[in-house]
Amino acid sequence: MYMAVSNKFCLVTGASSGIGKNIAYEMANRGWKVIAIARRSDKLEELAKHLGEDKLIPLVCDVSNFDQVKEASAELMNRELYPSLFFLNAGDGDEEDDTGLDREFHKRIFEVNYFGAISWVSQWIPVLKEKGGGTFVGTSSLQSFVAMPGATAYGSSKSALNYSFRSLDAMYHKNNIRFALVYPGPVDTAMLKTDTPLPGTWKPEKAARYIVKKVLKGSTRIKFPPRWVLLTGIGKRLPDRVFRMK
Numbered sequence: 642m643y644m645a646v647s648n649k650f651c652l653v654t655g656a657s658s659g660i661g662k663n664i665a666y667e668m669a670n671r672g673w674k675v676i677a678i679a680r681r682s683d684k685l686e687e688l689a690k691h692l693g694e695d696k697l698i699p700l701v702c703d704v705s706n707f708d709q710v711k712e713a714s715a716e717l718m719n720r721e722l723y724p725s726l727f728f729l730n731a732g733d734g735d736e737e738d739d740t741g742l743d744r745e746f747h748k749r750i751f752e753v754n755y756f757g758a759i760s761w762v763s764q765w766i767p768v769l770k771e772k773g774g775g776t777f778v779g780t781s782s783l784q785s786f787v788a789m790p791g792a793t794a795y796g797s798s799k800s801a802l803n804y805s806f807r808s809l810d811a812m813y814h815k816n817n818i819r820f821a822l823v824y825p826g827p828v829d830t831a832m833l834k835t836d837t838p839l840p841g842t843w844k845p846e847k848a849a850r851y852i853v854k855k856v857l858k859g860s861t862r863i864k865f866p867p868r869w870v871l872l873t874g875i876g877k878r879l880p881d882r883v884f885r886m887k
């Protein structure tokens with residue numbers, strides 16, 4: 642089996658809560674050194690204290706701000722911290738207004754969900770090329786496969802990420818650089834704004850364990866929970882009129 646990574650150094654964005662926090666735990670427990678990225682420094686510090694600073698390096702960065710991504714990347718390179726595996730997991734799932742057309746809202750969502758991943762890729766591709774390869778794991782969503790009302794910005798940002806990562810994979814495969822995509826369905830985190838979790842929803846610990854296991858085995862398309870993968874498969878085949886609002 643092809644091993645997608647070459648050293649035991651990884652970076653996780655959106656590591657302050659939910660799936661990203663649990664990926665950080667999972668990787669640290671498997672002996673990896675983790676660079677944990679998010680905006681909330683208190684949450685990152687808590688995580689570092691809990692896991693030990695020899696295992697987790699907290700770094701505050703707003704991934705929607707390209708200058709901050711450049712600065713954080715430069716800082717890591719200056720400290721000779723070179724991850725070979727990037728979990729680009731930070732996401733914004735805020736609800737949109739009734740029109741689905743608020744330009745500023747669309748831009749905000751894209752800045753996090755799309756550019757927040759692409760910016761890291763752009764900073765680290767030259768390094769990975771020089772070092773002989775590595776892996777970027779983008780967190781998309783099962784929602785990117787079925788166009789639902791009320792998800793205009795979110796669904797589009799994740800669909801853009803899907804396309805971009807597949808295209809980049811085709812371009813950089815020759816450099817031994819892989820682009821994997823994770824497609825979660827409902828996971829019980831702050832982002833899932835329902836009082837009662839939908840049936841078949843996974844806990845973030847379970848989602849992170851699954852993602853890490855699959856990524857370390859070299860999988861490049863990771864979908865879960867099974868019930869929602871099945872429903873998405875059916876939803877994809879239904880005509881658009883089924884989803885029309887009355």
Ligand SMILES: NC(=O)c1ccc[n+]([C@@H]2O[C@H](COP(=O)([O-])OP(=O)(O)OC[C@H]3O[C@@H](n4cnc5c(N)ncnc54)[C@H](OP(=O)(O)O)[C@@H]3O)[C@@H](O)[C@H]2O)c1
Nearest residue numbers: 655657658659660679680681703704731732827828830832
């Ligand atoms: N939960 C689900 O049902 C579900 C389903 C499909 C896909 N996903 C995707 O899974 C990923 C993780 O989400 P989650 O469910 O774990 O939600 P979450 O608990 O709300 O976590 C979101 C993470 O993203 C970080 N983040 C948001 N904006 C950021 C920014 N501008 N800069 C840096 N970090 C930022 C947050 O940290 P700070 O606030 O500290 O910056 C937080 O750590 C997201 O990409 C989401 O779209 C989730």
